[in-house]
Amino acid sequence: MDSVLELRAIRKSFAGFAALDGADFTLRRGEVHALLGENGAGKSSLMNVAAGLYAPDGGRILIGGREQRLGGPREATAQGIGMVHQHFHLVKPFTVAENILLANPRGRFSRGIETIEREIAFCTNMLGFVVDPHRRLDSLSVAEQQRVEIVKVLLGGATIIILDEPTAVLTDEEADGLLTTMRRLAAQGTAVVLVTHKLREVTRYADRVTIMRGGRHVAACDPKTMSTAQLTELTVGVALPSPVREKTARGELRLIVAGLRVEHETGRTALDGVGFQVRAGEIYGIAGVSGNGQSELVGALTGTTAVAAGDIWMSGAGHIADRPPAIRRSGGLAAIPADRYAQALAGGLSITDNYAVAGVMAGRYGPWGWLDRKAMAKAAAAAVRAFDVQGVRGLKQRAGLLSGGNAQKLVLARELAGDPVLIVAHGPSRGLDARACAAVHERLLAARARGNAVVLVSDDLDEVIGLADRIGVMSRGRIVAEFDAPADRQAIGRAMVDHG
Amino acid sequence: MASPSFLPAGRLNLEIRTNLAMGRQMLILVGAALIGILVSAAILVAAGVPFGELLSEFVIQTLLDPASRQAVLAQAGPLVLVGLAGSVAFRTRFWNLGLEGQMIWGSIAATALSVFDFGPPGVRLPLMLAAAATAGLAWSGLAFYLKERFRVNEIISTLLLNYVALYLLLDLLYGAWQDPKDSFPHSPQFRDFERLPDWGWPIHGELLLALLATVAVFWLLSLSRFGLYIRFVHENKGAARALGVPVRAVMLASVLLSGALAGWGGFIITDVQEGRLTQSFFDGYGFSGILIAFLARNNPLAAAMVAVLIAVLFVTGQSLQIFYQIPFSMVQLIEAIIVMTVAASEFLIRHRLRWVA
Amino acid sequence: MAICEFIVNWAGGVPATALPYALAALGLIVSERAGVLNLTAEGLLLVGALAGIGASLAIADRPWVALPAAVLAAMAVGLLFAGLVVLLRVNQVIAGLAVVFFCQGLTSLLGTLAEWQNHPISGLGKLIVWPLSELPAGTHALFQQDGLVYALLPIFYGVHRVLFKSMTGLRLRAVGEAPEAADSAGLGVTRYRVLAVVAGSALIGLAGGYLAVGGTKMWFGGMTGGRGWIAVALVIFARWRPWRALFGALLFGCIESMVPRIAAAGISVPQYFILMTPYLVTIAVMVWAGRGKGGADLDEPGALGRPHVREERR
Secondary structure (H helix, E strand, O other): OOEEEEEEEEEEEEOOEEEEEEEEEEEEOOOEEEEEOOOOOOHHHHHHHHOOOOOOOEEEEEEOOEEEOOOOHHHHHHOOEEEEOOOOOOOOOOEHHHHHHHHOOOOOHHHHHHHHHHHHHHHHHHHOOOOOOOOEHHHOOHHHHHHHHHHHHHHOOOOEEEEEOOOOOOOHHHHHHHHHHHHHHHHOOOEEEEEEOOHHHHHHHOOEEEEEEOOEEEEEEOHHHOOHHHHHHHHHOOOOOOOOOOOOOOOOEEEEEEEEEEEOOOOOEEEEEEEEEEEOOOEEEEEOOOOOOHHHHHHHHHOOOOOOEEEEEEOOOEEOOOOOHHHHHHOOEEEEOOOHHHHHOOOOOEHHHHHHHHHHHOOOOOOOOOOOHHHHHHHHHHHHHHOOOOOOOOOOOEHHHOOHHHHHHHHHHHHHOOOOOEEEEEOOOOOOOHHHHHHHHHHHHHHHHHOOEEEEEOOOHHHHHHHOOEEEEEEOOEEEEEEEOOOOHHHHHHHHHHOO | OOOOOOOOOOEEEEEEOOOOOHHHHHHHHHHHHHHHHHHHHHHHHHOOOOHHHHHHHHHHHHHHOHHHHHHHHHHHHHHHHHHHHHHHHHOOOOOOOOHHHHHHHHHHHHHHHHHOOOOOHHHHHHHHHHHHHHHHHHHHHHHHHHHHHHOOOHHHHHHHHHHHHHHHHHHHHOOOOOOOOOOOOOOOOOOHHHOOOEOOOOOEHHHHHHHHHHHHHHHHHHHOHHHHHHHHHHHOHHHHHHOOOOHHHHHHHHHHHHHHHHHHHHHHHHHHHHOOOOOOOOOOHHHHHHHHHHHOOOOHHHHHHHHHHHHHHHHHHHHHHHHHOOOOHHHHHHHHHHHHHHHHHHHHHHEEEEEEO | OHHHHHHHHHHHHHHHHHHHHHHHHHHHHHHHHOOOOOOOHHHHHHHHHHHHHHHHHHOOOOHHHHHHHHHHHHHHHHHHHHHHHHHOOOOHHHHHHHHHHHHHHHHHHHHHHOOOEOOOOOOOOEEOOHHHHOOOHHHHHHHOEEHHHHHHHHHHHHHHHHHHHOHHHHHHHHHHHOHHHHHHOOOOHHHHHHHHHHHHHHHHHHHHHHHHHHHHOOEOOOOOOOHHHHHHHHHHHOOOOHHHHHHHHHHHHHHHHHHHHHHHOOOOOOHHHHHHHHHHHHHHHHHHHOOOOOOHHHHOOOOOOOOOOOOOOO
C-alpha cells in the first residue's frame, strides 16, 4: 500500500462543539480523492488538521507511513502537504511573484524575486495556464487567484495538494479546466484531495471518494461503483424529499425594476440596465455565477447599495430607488441577506432583541420612550417555537451563538412575520445542512402560497430551478435571459456563460 | 497561536471562550483591578510614601473623615458626567477622546454669560447650563462632521481639537477675560446667583445634576427605543442600516449627547470648585472619563459607581500632593495601570489556554 | 535683506523641528505596516525625552549616552504595549491610550522625584559637514545642523529598503495585510508584530530623545505638546509610506519653525492662536487627505487594528 497520508480517529472541538469526532481518511499516491459531505460535516476542519493549521485534540497523523506531529503549517509544508483554502491565503496588495516568494523563500529578496519568476513560468507551463508574475493580486479574477494559490503550493514542493471547495467560485467551464489540470497532476504522481459537496465533480473527476457526516468518516469507495442516489443518501443520511411546488394564482404586480444601474466606487459598472417584474404569489429566481452583479442587485433592492440610475417600484412603497431601507421596510419589504451574521443579525445581542427589532420600529412594542420587554420576549418565544429554532438555551442568549441554520431560521421568523409585500432572499440556504435547507425552502414556498412576491437570488442553480416560477439569468451586470418553469438546466447553464 | 518551539511534544492551544458566567467575569475583573491598585501602591511606596501612611491616607482618612467624604462627593459630580459622556459615545464606537476640549468649551460658554452679564439673574444659571451643553456638543459635533464628511479619523480630530480648545482658553485667560482685580490668569469670580445651589450636605446642585444625568442616560440607553437602536449600531452597523435603523442619526445623537455631558462636566468644575474659569481645571478628567466608561463597560449606572471610586482616587491624589509632594499626575499613572491590568484580564474571560498533547 | 535673513533663519530651523515628526511617523509606520494600530507615540516621545535628559544628568552629558538611553526606554515601553495588544489582544485603541497616559504619569512622577525638571544640559551640538561648509557664510545658518539631522536621510533610506526591498519587509507587510496568509506561509505573526512594535518604538524614542537633547535641552512635564498625535495623523496622510511621511514632517517643520519667528520678527498676532496652528493644520491636512471617493484609508494595511486569532470560530 502506498498511502501517503493517513488520518486516524481525529478529534477536534471548538468551544464545546465537536467538529471532528473520530474522523478517518486515507490518501494514496497519484489519485484524485474526493472528500464529500454537507456543509458542517467537518471536511474543512479535517483538512485543516492535515495542513497543520488546527491541532487535533486526539488521533494520529501518518505521513508516508510514519507517525508525525504537525506543529504548524510550516511543518506540514515540509512534509509535502499544501492546501488551497476556500478563502485564499494571499496578500492583496502584493504582486503574484511576491505572494509566491512569501511562502517559498529563495534567499535574498531581489534575487529571490528573479528566481521565483523563473519557477512560476516553468510551473505554469507544465500546468497549461498563464499567470503574469508582475500583476497585483487584487487585479486578478478569482480563477486567476486560485491558480496563484496552486502554483504557490506546488513550488513549495507539495506532493499532497488539498483543494478546499475549489469550484464554489468558478464557472462550470473554469471548474472543468481546473479539475482537468488536477487529473494531469495526479497522473504525474501527486496526490490530490478535492473537498466538495458537488456530486457531479465526484463522479466525473475522482478516483476515490471519502464521505463524511457529523465529523465522522461514513464511507470510502470508488465513486464509479455508486449511483448518485446512493452517494446522496450516504452524504445526507436519509434521502430528503424535494420541495413540492404547487400551482398558485399569480396576482397583481408587486415589483418593477427598470434600467437599473449601479456603479462601484472604482467606477466599474456592477449593474448595467437590469429590468424585471415580479407578481404576487410568484418566486422570481435569479441565477448566475456569483460576482456578476447579484450582490449589487440585492443591495439596490434592499437599499444598502446606492443606485446610479433606473427605477425600482414596489407596491405599497412606490418608487424606492433612492429611499433609505427604513422606508422600504415600512412599505412591506422583507430581506434575507446572503451573510446573515454580517447583514441581518447583531451577534452580540439577545435573540429577543434580534427578533423584535423590526416590530419595535413599527411601534409594536410600546411608544418611543418605553420598550415593552415582556411583550418582546413573548413574541420572540412564540417565533422560536413556530420556526423551530434549535439550540436556544434562553431568549437572552446571544444570537451569535446560534448555528448557521438556526440563525437563518431566526432571520426568517423575523422577516416573514406579518405579511410582507416583497421578500428578497439572497442565497438563503448557503452553508446550511440538508434539513435546515429544506426548512428554508418550505418557508419560502409557504410565503409564495400566501401570496407574497419573492425574489430569490442564488448561486445554487438547483435551488433556483427547484423553487422559482420564472428565472432570470445574470451575467456581467445584466439579465441576459429569462426562463419559465419548468426550465431546462442546460439552457440556463449556457446562458450563464455565453453572454458577454 | 503558534506552538512554542522549546516544548518537546504537544502544544499550547488557545481557544475562544464564548460564555463565561457573569459572576466569574466580575471576579476576574475585580481581581485585575486589585492587582493594578497593588502595583500602584508599590510605586507609591517606592516614591517614598510609607505603606502605613498610604493605607491610612487612602482608606481611613478618605472614607471616614466627613470633610474628605464631602470632597469625594464634590469630586464625583463632574467625574460622573464625563464618565457618562464617554459611555454614550463609545456605545456607537465613536472614539470621543475630546472630552477635555468639550469640557473647556462648556466652561468657556457658561463663563461668557457671566463675563458679559447676559440674561436676567433669575434664569442665569439655567442659561449657563444650556450654554455649556450647547458648546460641548458643538465641539463634539464638529469631530462627527469631519468624520462623516471628510473621513477624518475621530481619534485624531478629537485629540487635536483638545489642544485648539486649550489655546483658546489660554488666550482668553491671559487676555480679554483676565481678572482685572488681581491680574491672575483666571476669569472674574462668578456671582452668587451663578453658582449651583447647596442645600447642605449631601444635597448639592452638582450632585443632583449628576444624578439626574445618570437616570436620564440610563433611561435612554436601557429603556427607550433609542437604546435598542444604539445597541444594534454598536454591535453591527451594517445590519442596523439594512434593518432600517437610522444609523447616522443615532450616531449623531450619541456624539452630541456625549459632548453636551462633557460640557456640563466642565462647567460644574469651574462653577463649584473655584467659581471662575481657571487654566487647568480640566486636568485628568478626559482620561478619567474614558477609564470610567471602559471599566463600567459603557453602562451608565455602573459608570456612576465607578466615578465615585475614581473620586476617592482624586481626593487621595490631592492629599498625596500636599503631604508628600507626589505630582497629581500620579492619579493618571494609577488610572493607566488599572486600565492595563483590567484590559489584560479580559484575555482570560475571552480565552482558555489548553495543553494539547 | 531682512526678509532674506528671515527666510534663511527659518529654513535653517526647519530640519530640527521636522525631525521628531519624521522619526516618530517612521516608527509608527513600521508598527502599523505589521498591523498594529499604534497610538502610543505621544507617550513614547515623553519617555524618550525624559530618558535622554535623565541619562545626561545622571550618567554623562553626552549625546551618545542620552540618545541610546532614550531608545532603550522607549523600546521597553513598546514591549509593554506589544505584550498587551499582540499577546493579550487588548483593544489597540484602549491599550494605546493607556500607554500614553501611563507615560505621561510616569515621566511626570520620575521627573519630579529625581529633580530633573528645568535642569539645562549642553546636549547635542550643531555641526556643518564638509562640502556645505565651503559655501558662503550667509548660508551657514541653513546647514548648521545637529548630527542626527544628517543621519535622517540614511535612516529613512534604510527603513524604506528593509520594508520594501527585503524578505523581512515582505513578511512584515504580509503580517499587517493578511495575517492568515502569513500564518499559512509559516510566519510567526505574533513574533513579527512584537518585533515591529518594538523596532518602531525605538525610532519614536529616538525622536523623543532628540526633542529633549537636541531641542529644548531640558526636561519639563508634557514637553511634547501633542507632537505624537500629529505624528499619528501624519502616518494616515502619508498613506503608510516613509518618503511621504518625511515630506509631511518637513511641512510641519516649516509651520512649527515659523511660530517663534513670527513673534521675534515683531509681527503682532495673538500668540495662542499661533500656537494653535499646528493642530489646525493637521486637521486641515487630514481633511485634504480624506477628500475624494476612496479616502485616505485606501492604502491602510488590511489587518490594521485587528488581532490575529487562528482558532477562532463563530
